[in-house]
Amino acid sequence: MSDVPTITHVPDEITVGELVPPTSSRFVTDTVNGSHRFMIQGYSLIKGMGVGKSISSDSFTVGGHQWAIYFYPDGKNPEDSMHVSAFIALASEGPDVRALFELTLVDQSGKGNHEVHSHFNRRLENGPYTLKSSGCMWGYKRFFRRALLETSDYLKDDCLKINCTVGVVRSTIECSSLHTIQVPDPDMGAHFGMLLENMEASDVIFNVAGEMFHAHKLVLAARSPVFHTEFLCGHEGDAQEIVVNDMEPEVFKAMLHFIYKDALVEEELEATRTCISDTLTAKLLSAADRYDLTRLRRLCESHLCKDISINSVAQILALADRYRAAELKSVCLSFAAENLSAVMQSDGFEYLKENCPALQSELLKTVAGCEDDSSSGGGKSKSVWAQLSDGGDTNGRRIRQRT
Missing domain, CATH: 3.30.710.10 (Potassium Channel Kv1.1; Chain A)
Incomplete structure (x- = not known):
């Protein structure tokens, strides 16, 4: 007796689900680049600071992180004392930062023979450099031999110029969008x-x-x-x-x-x-x-x-006080306090003494605040008050104003 066949019903139409357009994404890695020029005026006066002692640039921002240039006139380590050292340092806290760097010693003769140390234009065997915390550095312990530097076109009028470029690595995921509408820039002002x-x-x-x-x-x-x-x-x-x-x-x-x-x-x-x-x-x-x-x-x-500069800060401070520019006034007071000796010999300081005595008291408080941050002693504040009131130096001698 033969087996009875099983009959399966097949519908006349097969319903297929709605087709969804395909989507895509792309992982993109590039760099956010920024540069800073560090000018070292008075190079001969920083020689002999000692091995491991450095000067630094103002901090600058690239890729959302703070950076600074460090220059060691007598070398970073004893074995490097015949050279000057130069480094780029991460100056802000946060997660690990991967970056490319370039340090350039500028040829000031106009011939364009710059000394360039760069990550950017060479094959990266190990990829970008990783800095894990504030204070981490990238650079050269033997950036340039000091004896050659001091007789070269890189040093002019006792001044060095160092250009720094930082390229912070960033990664993004770009997703496809089926429809986009471009929104014009605001035009109310126009x-x-x-x-x-x-x-x-x-x-x-x-x-x-x-x-x-x-x-x-x-x-x-x-x-x-x-x-x-x-x-x-x-x-x-x-x-x-x-x-x-x-x-x-x-x-x-x-x-x-x-x-x-x-x-x-x-x-x-x-x-x-x-x-x-x-x-x-x-x-x-x-x-x-x-x-x-x-x-x-x-x-x-x-x-x-x-x-704001040594010669202009007194004038700008007076303007800021007169027109209630609080933030500008604060910056001027801090700058004047940090550069007090030079500011006191500037052309604008005599005007400040004669016409804005109240600002002198505020400057004294700012100086005292700076001292409190760096020392618990109070002797220096008295000497500063003597300078502000007499125009003399800390030993009582008169400072001759420039004409």
Whole structure:
């Protein structure tokens, strides 16, 4: 007897699930590169510091990490004492950092014969260098033979220049996207700027030293608490023309440009002149204080901060105090305290002594605070007070001001 066959029902149509478009991803590794130039002025004065003693650059940021250059004029180790040593150090805490490095001793003759030590342009047998914690370094114990360095074109006017490039390795995963829509950059400032330039629907005119500026009360009131009070709460609400005293037309024009566009024309912020107070940046700082424009004040502070030097810090400190630029004032006090001897011999310090005595007291407190951080002794504070009040050095001798 034969087996009975099993009959399986097969449907007329086979239902297939909806096809999902394929997706993809890509693992990308590249570097975020940044550079820093370290200038060593007065090379002959740092020789003889001793083996293992170094000077360092200011810290700089690349790839979200802080870095610094260390230079050892007498070598990092005793066996390297015939050479100068140069290193790049990680100066911030965090997880392991993998990076590429380049140190260049700049040829100052103009011939371009730089001494370059680089990770970037050679085959990486072991991959990028890994730094595991703050203070870890990469560099050369025998960066350059000292005797050759001192007779070379790398040293000019007792000055060395070292360029450093750091390439921080970063990895990302790029995923496919089926649809993307590009969003344009913000353009509100451009639209309001056109409103100012075309003078369309303006309802107030400012007379600044005979030059007329058309503007809009609501825009000004929205940007400045002072204008808000004048136009919406005060007696200027119905005024059609307002005379502005004690301000130059170019300053008022730059201020209006900021109010409408929330930006400044960088080219207008000219390089520092002999007198800091004559610069457009300083005059805009005054305008920002007058009309309570907080962001404009901060922009001016940022620009003036870049001009701080031994010769300019006293002038900038006086401006910061006069126009309530708190952050700029703090930076100036710290810089002056850290470079007190040189600042006291600058041209601007005598003006500070004669015209801003209250700032001298604040400078003394800043100096005392710096000393408290480095020493528990109080003798130095008294000597500093003698310098600030007499203009003399710590032994009582007068310091001759430069003319």
